[in-house]
Amino acid sequence: MSRFKSGKCFFSYAMGVVCWLMLFAALKWHCTADILKTIDSLWLKKAGDGLVINLLGNLAFHADDYDCEEQFIYSAHYYPNGMDGEYKISNLTDTIDMVSWKKVDSDAISTTYVDKSFKYIVYSTSDGVYMRIFQK
Amino acid sequence: MSPKQEWPVAVVQEIEGVTSYNAPLRTISTLIPIDSVKFGKDCIELHNAIIRKLYKMERMRLGDRIVGTKSSTHQILQNQGLASELKEFSFLTKEDQISVGNANAYKLNESVGAYIKKNYQGSGISIFGVSAMDGYHSMLLTYQLKDGKPEFTLIDQGPATSFLTGKSVFFTEASLDSNLSEYVRGLQNKRTGKGGKYEYPANIGLYKIYPGTPK
Numbered sequence: 001m002s003r004f005k006s007g008k009c010f011f012s013y014a015m016g017v018v019c020w021l022m023l024f025a026a027l028k029w030h031c032t033a034d035i036l037k038t039i040d041s042l043w044l045k046k047a048g049d050g051l052v053i054n055l056l057g058n059l060a061f062h063a064d065d066y067d068c069e070e071q072f073i074y075s076a077h078y079y080p081n082g083m084d085g086e087y088k089i090s091n092l093t094d095t096i097d098m099v100s101w102k103k104v105d106s107d108a109i110s111t112t113y114v115d116k117s118f119k120y121i122v123y124s125t126s127d128g129v130y131m132r133i134f135q136k
Numbered sequence: 137m138s139p140k141q142e143w144p145v146a147v148v149q150e151i152e153g154v155t156s157y158n159a160p161l162r163t164i165s166t167l168i169p170i171d172s173v174k175f176g177k178d179c180i181e182l183h184n185a186i187i188r189k190l191y192k193m194e195r196m197r198l199g200d201r202i203v204g205t206k207s208s209t210h211q212i213l214q215n216q217g218l219a220s221e222l223k224e225f226s227f228l229t230k231e232d233q234i235s236v237g238n239a240n241a242y243k244l245n246e247s248v249g250a251y252i253k254k255n256y257q258g259s260g261i262s263i264f265g266v267s268a269m270d271g272y273h274s275m276l277l278t279y280q281l282k283d284g285k286p287e288f289t290l291i292d293q294g295p296a297t298s299f300l301t302g303k304s305v306f307f308t309e310a311s312l313d314s315n316l317s318e319y320v321r322g323l324q325n326k327r328t329g330k331g332g333k334y335e336y337p338a339n340i341g342l343y344k345i346y347p348g349t350p351k
Contacts, residue, residue: 109201109336125180126179
């Protein structure tokens with residue numbers, strides 16, 4: 001009986017979390033507010049051209065030129081051989097060399113940054129704002 | 137026109153094999169308000185994955201965007217003789233002027249559907265890469281005659297255009313044109329950007345994808 005009760009209780013909490021997340025998603029979808037991004041931004045400080053760093057030392061790219069699609073990108077798809085169908089998820093903290101990081105190119109769809117080893121392209125397309133990492 | 141331009145109708149099943157789970161996964165992703173959580177393929181990844189499937193090559197190198205650069209998917213295919221030239225369709229404003237810069241885009245200046253029908257060779261299935269607004273959105277378009285009646289199918293990652301299925305079917309060129317016009321018209325806000333900082337041109341780009349063997 002008590003096991004049933006605790007199961008029911010857990011389910012209620014889980015549903016509560018899902019409801020809050022759906023509310024946050026709806027607010028974000030309608031460009032009303034991005035609650036999670038706002039909370040995230042409270043503990044970030046600028047670390048370079050478009051880069052921010054949090055209290056734990058995690059590096060993120062701050063995509064802020066895109067109206068309600070503004071976001072903090074902590075990881076991105078890394079394509080070691082170009083877009084040949086294979087990629088891995090790469091953490092920006094472990095990838096970006098902040099000393100050699102610079103912006104090199106920009107057009108309507110993308111902005112390109114480089115460091116000593118990689119090319120980082122930030123896209124704004126029908127999928128929103130996201131980054132891809134390629135070999136230089 | 138060479139007979140190699142249409143594909144066997146059986147490729148539809150191969151395309152569906154790539155696309156069937158993608159749109160529901162992308163739709164679920166949009167319900168999760170965490171930016172880094174994205175399931176399924178985005179528009180250009182899906183477009184490229186279908187092309188790899190068509191040519192039966194798992195590791196074929198394609199572009200990070202559909203058109204507009206030397207390393208775009210269209211250019212890579214065209215360099216190998218696997219795609220036609222890019223045909224661009226411009227838009228008209230409400231005042232019937234060609235839409236330039238970030239001026240409003242009311243309707244297509246020329247029919248995409250009529251162009252596709254005109255270039256169809258009478259059997260099999262035509263496959264096209266479709267770019268909206270210089271690669272802002274990438275889609276795949278198929279055209280075939282089913283029981284003598286035309287059928288256009290637009291395929292993308294969903295969910296904005298096609299929600300759970302990842303595909304939209306049209307039976308007339310007018311309904312296809314209307315859908316493409318509505319898509320671009322609906323992005324007027326996006327085309328202007330933050331403080332007019334960037335401009336997505338109002339256009340539809342189309343290239344035919346040919347059967348063949350990649351080099």
